[in-house]
Amino acid sequence: MPELPDVEAFRQYLYSTSLHSTVAHVEARDDLVLEDISQEDLRETLVGTELADTARHGKWLLAQTAYGPWLCFHFGMTGELAYFGEATDIPEHTRVLFVFENGMHLAYLCQRRLGRITLTESVEELVRRKELGPDARDISWECFSEVFSGRTAPVKPLLMDQKVIAGLGNILVDEILFRSRLHPERSVHTLGEEQRRDLHDTLGRIVAVLIRARTQGDEVPDNWLLHYRSEGEQCPRCGAQLKRMSINSRATYLCPRCQSQR
DNA sequence: TGAAATGTTGTTGC
């Protein structure tokens, strides 16, 4: 699940459940998800203090301790959060468990163990360390128009590159390109001003709708491509049979009729 | 059984 809209939902979830409770205990059940830190580092930073604020940049969720340092979550392909009361309810695939003095628990789950947890002194430091581009939510035209300069890559891999724009994943980019009627292999340097502006507008609308869907429970419209990501499905706009191809080893769905521009 | 699944990183070659 975790692309930008999902991480934004996790941020709101953490914000509404886990702030302003003193941390009593931290248990790292799986060292693999700890990035450049130890269980001891986590305990020293968190135990005895509380989480006071949240932030998000791209697919990273951050929670600031009352002392200043930030706890950082990345969800990989299968990460999620679970907040609950009873210790007997600890979910399967819990990799790190935070226990609060009020008896509540926050579990970081990650079935495939591709997610990561780390610490940083500031949001900016993490963005620098990970070389993240500007966040995809509400990215300005000025900012967006610059990311194409000097690039020749196909538009899909470029939009998925977190160093270019942070937050867009495989499913989101397919949706944006479908709505923009752009072929995913179209090289970005062939896009004219008009197409770039349209791409920027579409990106903003798609991201906004998906955030509302993930955070408010709004329905994703029936005519969105993401409902039809399987072999043999038809284009919800023109009825043509959708095509599946591999781009940089990622499954890519497109409508050969709507997105014919190479 | 091999392939595929929402992701990132390190390496390789240009």
Place this chain on the structure above:
DNA sequence: TGCAACAACATTTC
């Protein structure tokens, strides 16, 4: 040096 492509990472399901 920067960019683009790809294998590797880990787990589960079909």
